[in-house]
Amino acid sequence: MLTPDEIAFFHENGYVRIRQVYSKVETAAMSDELDSLIQNWATTNFGWSGPWRQVYMSPDVEKKSQLTHLHDLHFYSQAWCRAVTSPRMAEAMADLLGPDVELHHTTLHCKPPETGMPFPMHQDSPFYQHEGFGFVDAIVHVDDATLDNGCLKFIPGSHKQGHLQHVLKNPDDTSCSPHLPTTDYRLAEAVPCPAEAGDVVAFSIYTVHGSEINGTDKWRRLVRVGYRDPRNTQIAGQSIGRAGLMVHGLRPTGVLEPTMSGNARL
Secondary structure: OOOOOHHHHHHHOOOOEOOOOHHHHOOOOOHHHHHHHHHOEEEOOOOOOOOHHHHHHHHHHHHHHHEEEOOOOHHOOHHHHHOOOOHHHHHHHHHHHHHOOEEEEEEEEEEOOOEOOOOEEEEEOOOOOOOOOOEEEEEEOOOEOOOOOEEEEEEEHHHHHHHOEEHHHHHHOEEEEEOOOOOOOOHHHHHEEOOOOOEEEEEOOOOOEEEEEEEEOOOOEEEEEEEEEEOOOOOOOOOOOOOOOOEEEOOOOOOOOOOOOOOOOO
């Protein structure tokens, strides 16, 4: 699925844009069903908390900023179940992870027009921490992502550091969303990665990334799909202890309890 140059770029920089993983017909179906999921199942709220909000947003924008999100949307939609198990996607992930690839989760992140919140620089590892490097987040773009509407921005090569200590407390010692110090990791200095609808941007769980506010009059919709080597043990966080679908290869012996044991009857 991926060229040697794309694979080498990923391993060197920690991310790669994979063009047109999904056809226009597939993307249209995903878009239509995503609209229904947003209306019927998703949550829209204040979004991520933390002192970074005052750094990246003016007081007026900070008060209005929102995020629309939903976990595990492949449980709600046929189009998205097909998308996350697509042979093209699975083969691309196998090129990055190895022959055995397990689906870990899906999460919708939508930035509403004009008030869609930015994301501070962070790694995804604090949200579903694993022991090893065998975890890739694949961002499925349903809309074009540009600088104006908040495309992903990366620090190339940052994945090589492994898991970093994140800010977890507000100045008043209450908990906040994990993020890296804004003085050390500046969103303005990160490298943008624009993408078109149907594209996938894949990156390591340890690659530092963020995104700007959506300043346009249109939604910016994308879905994060987590894939891992099933041998990579999860330590904490989202979906811990839950087996996922094998989308490529076989589950190695011993990494999961058999589903039938004891006095099973036919």
